[in-house]
Amino acid sequence: MARGASLAVSAALALTACSAAVSGSTDRPDPEVTATQPLPGPEDADEGGTRAPSADEEQPSSDTGEPDGPLSDMTVVIDPGHNGGNAEAGEKISRSVPAGPQEKECDTVGAETGDGYAEHEFTWDFSKRLRDHLEAEGASVILTRDDNESVGPCINERAEIGNEAAADAAISIHADGSSSDVRGFHVIAPGMVDGYTDDIVEPSRQLAEDVRDEFHKGSGHPYSDYLGDEGIDQRTDLGGLNMSDVPKVFLEVGNMRNADDAENIRDKDWRERASGAAANGIARYLSRG
Template sequence: MSVTGRALATALVLCGLGAAACGGTTADLARDRVGVPPVAATAAHPVTGGTAATPAGSATGAASASAASPTPVGKPLSGKVVVIDPGHNGQNYRHPAEINKQVDVLTKRKACDTTGTATANGYSEAAFTWDVSQRLDKILKNRGAKVVLTRQDNTGVGPCITQRAAIGNKARANVAISIHADGAGPANHGFHVIIPKRIGGPVDPVVKASERLGFDVRDAMRSGTGLPYSTYIGKDALDYRNDIGGLNLSTVPKVLVECGNMKNPTEAARFQQPAFRQKIALSLANGLQQYLTH
C-alpha cells in the first residue's frame, strides 16, 4: 500500500534534559523537562484527507523548571486513556521456558515473548524501551492523559504478547503503542512503524484507525528525532503485518514502533544518550496527541 506521507509541522523544544544513566531511574526522570507547544500548523492528512491543526502539544515543566519557561494552558489529553507497551523485559533471558511458551496470535503460534536485542556493548532493548516508556508516561500524564503500562519495571519476565494486547483492551484505551528497537544488520538503519492488517479477527474494526495513528507517529518521529526512514524494511517507514500478536489481538487502535536499529553503531550510540531518548519520547507523545485530538 502506498500512501503519501504528511510532514508534521511540529517544532520540538527540549530543555534541561537530565543526565540519567541507560535505563534511567525515577529520580533521573524527575530532572527531565518536556516540550512546550509551538504555534499550530495545518496540513492534509494522508489517510482521511482534509486539513487539521497539528500542534506539538504541551506539558507542564518539571518542578525545577525556571520561571522563564513557558507555561502551557490546559490539558490537551484530558479524558484520554493511553496504553504504553515497553517491549520485552529485563529478566526474560533468565526464563527461557516461560518466554518460549507458544501462544496463539490468530494467524500463527509464536513465543510468549522474546529477550529482544542489544547494542554491541550490551545496552539491551528491554532497558531502552523501558526508559523511553517512562519518559513518554511522564509527558502524557503532564498533558492530562491516563496512562497504563503493560509492565511495571524492567526486572521481571513478560508479560506474554497476548496479555499485552489484553491490557489495552481491558483499559478501553483510546490508543495503544508498543515501543521496540530492531536488531538488523549493522549497515541497516532508520526507524519504522508496524501497522496491523485485517485478519478476520478482533483487530479488524480498528485497522483503519491504526493506520492513521501510524502516519501520525511516523511523521512525529521523523520531525522530532531526525532519524531517517528505515533503509531495510517497509515503505516510507511503514510496514503492514498480520503476524504481530500484540496488534492482531488488539481491539483498540495500536501500532508498534521500531525506533531504529540497535546493531547500527550510529543509532546504538544515540539510543544510549538520555537526551536522545527524551527526544524519542517527546516525538511519540506528539504523534499520539496528533491522533487523539484531530
C-alpha cells in the same frame, strides 16, 4: 487510572531479531534470543517506574483521575517491549500463546547494541519518558509492565491490557536488531486479519501515520532503509497487534546494531527528545476525535 496498572528484503528480515522474535515466524534460530545475557546500561541507574510522589501531591489533578490538559479524557497504553527477566526465563517466555489465527512465543529477550545496551532497558526508559510527556498533556497512561527485572508479560497479555483499559490508543516500543549496515525507524501497523484486526486496521493506520510524521520530525532518525515504505510497515503476524481491540502500532525507533542509530538510542537527551516526538504523534492522532 493508576499508572501502575512492504517490501522487506528477506535477508534483512531474517536478521531483524526484534521483529522476527516477536513474530516467532522465522524457522532459523534467532541469534538475539540466544545472545549473551543483556547487560545493564551504565547510564541508566533509574529503576523507578514512577516519579516522586510529592510532585503529584502538589498537582491535585494528577491523582484525581481527572487531569487537566488537552488529552484529559484519553487513555493511552504504552507497552515497553520485552523485559529484563526474560533472558533467565527461557521456558516461560518460549511457551505458545494466542497471537491471532496462530500461536506465537509468549515473549522474547530482544535485541541489544554492539556494546551490550539491551533493548528491554531502552524500551523501559523510553516508555517512562513517553508516559511523562503524555501525562503532562493530561492523558491517563498505563504501562504493560511495572519494572525492568521481571518476566513478560506475554504478547497476548500486553494486548489485553490495552483492551481492558479500552485505550484510545496503544503503542509498543521496540528497537530493532538487524545488520549493522542498515538503519532508520519504522512504525508497524496491523494488516487485515479476518476476525482479529478488522476493527482496528483503519484507525491504527492513522495512528501509524501520525506517529511516523512526528517521530521523523522530532527524532532526526531517517525512515528505515530496510523495512516498510516511508517509515511504515504493515504486518499480520504480530500477536501484539492481532490480539488488540484498540488502535495500536509498534514503534521500532531504530536499529540497535547500526552505529548511528545506537549512538542516539544510548543518548538520554535523544531519548527525551524522541519520546516527546512520539508523544506528539499520539496526541495528534487523539486530537482527531
